[in-house]
Amino acid sequence: xxxxxxxxxxxxxxxxxxxxxxxxxxxxxxxxxxxxxxxxxxxxxxxxxxxxxxxxxxxxxxxxxxxxxxxxxxxxxxxxxxxxxxxxxxxxxxxxxxxxxxxxxxxxxxxxxxxxxxxxx
Amino acid sequence: xxxxxxxxxxxxxxxxxxxxxxxxxxxxxxxxxxxxxxxxxxxxxxxxxxxxxxxxxxxxxxxxxxxxxxxxxxxxxxxxxxxxxxxxxxxxxxxxxxxxxxxxxxxxxxxxxxxxxxxxxxxxxxxxxxxxxxxxxxxxxxxxxxxxxxxxxxxxxxxxxxxxxxxxxx
Numbered sequence: 001x002x003x004x005x006x007x008x009x010x011x012x013x014x015x016x017x018x019x020x021x022x023x024x025x026x027x028x029x030x031x032x033x034x035x036x037x038x039x040x041x042x043x044x045x046x047x048x049x050x051x052x053x054x055x056x057x058x059x060x061x062x063x064x065x066x067x068x069x070x071x072x073x074x075x076x077x078x079x080x081x082x083x084x085x086x087x088x089x090x091x092x093x094x095x096x097x098x099x100x101x102x103x104x105x106x107x108x109x110x111x112x113x114x115x116x117x118x119x120x121x
Numbered sequence: 122x123x124x125x126x127x128x129x130x131x132x133x134x135x136x137x138x139x140x141x142x143x144x145x146x147x148x149x150x151x152x153x154x155x156x157x158x159x160x161x162x163x164x165x166x167x168x169x170x171x172x173x174x175x176x177x178x179x180x181x182x183x184x185x186x187x188x189x190x191x192x193x194x195x196x197x198x199x200x201x202x203x204x205x206x207x208x209x210x211x212x213x214x215x216x217x218x219x220x221x222x223x224x225x226x227x228x229x230x231x232x233x234x235x236x237x238x239x240x241x242x243x244x245x246x247x248x249x250x251x252x253x254x255x256x257x258x259x260x261x262x263x264x265x266x267x268x269x270x271x272x273x274x275x276x277x278x279x280x281x282x283x284x285x286x287x288x289x290x291x
Contacts, residue, residue: 014243017255021266030269032262035242035254037216043239044218045169045254049162049269051211052154 021047155213158269159206162215165261165268166204170217173257174199187249190256191241197224197233198241218254 014036021030034045177193178185185192193199201224204217219238226233244250 014239019258019262021262021269030265032258032265034258035218035239035252037218042216042218042220043236043242043254044216044220045258046214046216047162047165047265048212048214049158051158051208051213052151 155208158213159208161268162206162213163204165265166206166215166217168264168268169257169261170202170204172261173202173217173253176257176260177253185251187244187251189251190253191251195226197226197235198238200224201235201238217257 016033016036018031018033021032030047030049032045032047035043037044037046176190177199178190179193181192191198198219201219201221202217203220204215205220206213206215208214219235221235223232223234225231238253240248241251242254243252
């Protein structure tokens with residue numbers, strides 16, 4: 001745990017401790033710090049996580065589709081699918097355009113929740 | 122990568138025996154991830170603030186031991202532990218702690234400087250630390266990691282799904 005000093009209320013300087021959290025989502029790295037929240041001069045702990053950019057969004061989408069594929073979910077071409085994967089991301093953002101060589105008999109849904117589907121209009 | 126009907130397509134595949142093409146719309150995906158992180162951050166901060174409040178030592182007739190959670194002489198500190206989540210252009214930030222500078226005892230109107238919450242954490246020349254923030258962060262760290270990671274958000278995994286006209290087809 002590294003630390004630096006920050007000014008907080010009453011002109012008091014305190015050591016601020018930092019600890020990095022790496023989660024198993026693969027993209028989500030967070031940093032916690034305490035006992036001061038320097039920007040706001042509050043007494044507390046702060047944890048921050050970077051907002052995703054387009055590259056990360058694409059990676060997340062890719063992971064989601066991979067998860068669907070790994071579980072053998074069959075998707076009809078032309079459907080718009082709302083998917084919640086085991087990472088917890090959910091979105092109606094996928095128009096499945098084509099799927100080739102899908103084994104329709106091999107459908108296993110463990111860990112996958114498809115919340116809504118509909119034909120794209 | 123290919124183009125189809127004006128939409129930007131991304132190919133994910135082959136994966137196993139499948140080739141999957143989807144219309145990639147980064148805006149909605151980013152919005153969904155943002156909302157998910159925001160929601161989970163709120164859950165994580167709520168957990169931390171509740172844990173800190175619950176662990177304050179109430180009902181002690183003697184001072185708390187150095188290094189322990191503070192004794193809650195009054196409910197002043199407990200009452201002022203809050204949490205919040207806010208967004209910056211690059212980050213989603215969660216915080217819990219004491220955000221107000223002062224508060225007033227309702228029974229006698231006496232104003233209290235809440236900087237003592239910091240002094241409890243760090244200690245002073247005349248008082249050993251009662252590091253309530255450090256102890257709380259340590260206690261909830263693994264749960265934070267779970268909430269912010271895979272399988273977080275208190276979501277349940279079920280095997281139910283519906284897929285267009287294929288509802289019930291499993």
